[in-house]
Amino acid sequence: MQLPPSLHTSILHSLEDQIAVINQSGNILEVNLAWQNFGCENGMPSGYTCEGFNYLDTLSNAAAAGDNYAGHAFQGIMDVLAGNLEVFYFEYPCHSPNEKRWFTMRVVALHGDESGSLFVISHHNVTQRKLAEERVEELAMKDPLTGLSNRRAFEFFLSSEIRSSIRNQTPIGLVLIDVDYFKNYNDEFGHAAGDQCLINVGQILLAHARRPSDHSARIGGDEFALILGNSPLEIVRQIAESILKSINDLKMLFGDSKQVSVSIGLLSVIPHKNITEDFLFKEADKALYCAKSAGRNQIVAIQSITTMPRTSLEPPSHHESIN
Secondary structure, eight states, rough: OOOOOHHHHHHHHOOSEEEEEEETTBBBEEHHHHHHHHHTTOOOOOOOTTTBHHHHHHHHHHHHHTTTHHHHHHHHHHHHHHHSSSSSEEEEEEEOOSSOOOEEEEEHHHHTOTOOOOOEEEEEEEEEHHHHHHHHHHHHTTTTTTTOOOHHHHHHHHHHHHHHHHHTTEEEEEEEEEEEHHHHHHHHOOHHHHHHHHHHHHHHHHHOSTTTTTTEEEEESSSSEETTTTHHHHHHHHHHHHHHHHHHHHHEEETTEEEEEEEEEEEEEOOOOOOOOOHHHHHHHHHHHHHTTTTSEEEEEEEEOOOOOOTTOOOOOOOEEEO
């Protein structure tokens, strides 16, 4: 039994996917209700259908204005229209001021069109899947105990911040922190207390990473790091001093009146293209080693670093101890 055309139209308008039919020139011939509603939800007047408008011109103008996604979509549609592709798939972000959104575009010749001049464009909302993927990625970059970033996220952010500092010629601060006597504290009070100790340190670091260019991380068992974008040495030093005091104020005592504290190594530098994240990390780590060797519960700041990386066997650059 053949279904009436009106039923086909009702089915088309019942679909959640946004669907449009275009001709060989890119002119929009028909759209479904989901396409119309999406336009109205994004600033178009009520009843606006886009019919009669040229979809290729819209994409071309957006690409000329710098929209790379529009440029990629334009080329994909052109390949289908020219017969170079049977079907074109493309996943792209389409965020609004109020929410994140992602869609997949599918372009294919209209089934049953003997003229070969009609094509169907559909947009399928994949936002829930993308948000779930983002959540999984976020969890993969987090330390589950403290909620800070893990080593992987730290290395990614440090690399990104170095590139930004090179472009803008602004100083980047790097602070490495080691919890003093953590093993002793953990052995005396047990793992639950040890975990709480690390959580306390993490909360203090998080409170000192206030700007978008700041980043706190747990990079090892009792090792932490803080990246401070656009921060000269004096600012980095002040933040480190505040961290040192805040942790001492926790009064995490053990043994015969001993106390958990932290040793801190830090630096601030305006990097150039030859400076790598590994080099900066090693420099700050040498300062941290000096702080621990000098008696712990103190800060050692690198005052200057050489412009080229050195081997790890060489002594650290000029540094200053802050007790």
